[in-house]
Amino acid sequence: MDRNTKLKNILSTFVSAYSKFDNNIIVHSKEVAFLTLSICNALSIDEIKKKDIMVAAYLHDIAASRTNLLDSLKKFDTVEYHAHCIYGYVFFDTFMPCNNFSKYILYHHEPFNSKNIINNIEIPIESNILKIADDISIFKLTDNDITIDKIREFLLSRKDLYNPIYLDIFLSNYGDEILKKLLDKSYLEYLADYGDEILINNTDFVTLVEAMAFVLDFKCEITTMHSQTVSLFSVLLAKEFDLPDIFEIRVGSLLHDIGKLAIPDSILKKPSSLTPEEFEVMKKHVEYTYEILSNLKNEKILKIASNHHEKLNGQGYPKGISDLSFQERLVSVADIFAALTQKRSYKNGYSKEKTIEILRNCANNCEIDTCIVNKVIEKYDYFIDMNFELNETYNNKINLLKEKYNTLSSYNEFINFKINPT
Ligand SMILES: [Fe+2]
Ligand SMILES: [Fe+2]
Ligand SMILES: [Fe+2]
Ligand SMILES: [Fe+2]
Incomplete structure (x- = not known):
């Protein structure tokens, strides 16, 4: 029987699941998703691309539990960031091949015009949308007395890191509206209304769920x-x-x-x-x-x-x-x-x-x-045999994931990141 499920329900489930590591992550993911959505709307980005960018926005820090990200969440531009970008990318690339969103995750901390092309995977220009959204959200976390002016000052002090088109949005009247919603938390209602019409079929749904189950098994x-x-x-x-x-x-x-x-x-x-x-x-x-x-x-x-x-x-x-x-x-x-x-x-x-x-x-x-x-x-023996085969497939996937991670991370010299399921 084929049915469709709302994409946003599965994304909320994902975020709710991994927020169990740290509640900051759920707030952060929603803020990044909201800011990303606002930028996409301001630029009238087409719906298909917008959907992929939004999936990446919700899931960009999926690797938080596997890296030092939680400790370094409030530091900017630290090397630890690259580890979770690469892990997030290889995770989805391995468990959901042919997806269109993992490359946004890979480059979500990359400055505008970066030449740090990893393994010939081109940098999508839109990945900088995630970067600016992410920076705003993290900056907000560091200051209990945050204001719109402080956010603007912060962005301008680092303006070379952002695509000027994205930066301009936050300097405009529309930027005022977005940041106001962010600070008074009314963005949550705005976000809740997003994507009611975006559905995914059972096959894609199960693929996403399998990926989610792997996050648990990795723990x-x-x-x-x-x-x-x-x-x-x-x-x-x-x-x-x-x-x-x-x-x-x-x-x-x-x-x-x-x-x-x-x-x-x-x-x-x-x-x-x-x-x-x-x-x-x-x-x-x-x-x-x-x-x-x-x-x-x-x-x-x-x-x-x-x-x-x-x-x-x-x-x-x-x-x-x-x-x-x-x-x-x-x-x-x-x-x-x-x-x-x-x-x-x-x-x-x-x-x-x-x-x-x-x-x-x-x-x-x-x-x-x-x-x-x-x-x-x-059916005891049959079930055990089938499980043995499943184990083989799973181990191959894990090995592939490790291989990909090692290939990509060698470009960034990370040594303290572990992928430990064996
Ligand atoms: Fe990140
Ligand atoms: Fe983030
Ligand atoms: Fe149980
Ligand atoms: Fe169980």
Whole structure:
């Protein structure tokens, strides 16, 4: 079944997810998106290009969690900036090949007329729109008593870094309007009205969601692949049961643990079992998943993802509900199956015998659906083989990403940036 989703819903979901690293990022992304939109409108940039620039504006700092950006957010023109530009570029170039927006991300800190062409990837003139928007937003963060005049003074003191056409917008009466909206926060309403009519199809939607799930998997090397595996098992199960529509299952399973972005590394990566207090913190990931995915405005996906720890006997969390749809039950079994067979920070993957025994016990305790468990047992070897293939593909992608990163970053001599999932 083909449907369209509003692009802005997925972008808000993305921003909400990675803002779990730091709330400054969500404010910053929205401010940059608003300023970018205002510049595009002032210049009557065509809608297709505007859409790409807007996607880049929302996602330009996606690599913030993987670099020193959060620490250096308030410093200008520091070398750390290049690391997250390159990472953001290679991330989308690898996971969403043929996109038109990653080159804007690559050059979003590059001064106007820069000759720093990386690996023959030409600098789009519009990338300087992101630069000026980004600088204004960051400058605003550094001053609690910010005014329009101060922003103008700041821009003029660095005027060689900006395309004069973009700079002039902020020196005009229209610039007054934009900056006023930025400072009194009314820009949020303006931004909320943007892009209601811009839709993306299911295929592009799933590609974006896959990229988003990778951001989570990257957070913790040991759980790298978990979201992808749960999604694979869920989709295979859905096919086994001839479910007519797997779109929601695919998306819900990919994003079921996205709330873990908000869980501290000390708990997420703890090499031993969690204390009861730590477990309470860990359990919160489901509520964060709910919070993040509310932005998608798709009730089915929201329920599939946020009910994955609920049990049929009502003993699950966070709500303790027992009335679960077949799709929700299915993802919950896929999640347990993946968790049992995969390595975790505190355990290795379990054997086939032990995995089956635990699944049977859970079914006998009326925690999970017996019929789905039986299907997992019946197809056990096939599912594991398919997951092995998925791992191979994933590892190839990671290697490609590392290779691309190393090729591009050698132009900028970055040494302290790590890509660690292996
Ligand atoms: Fe940036
Ligand atoms: Fe930024
Ligand atoms: Fe979970
Ligand atoms: Fe999970």
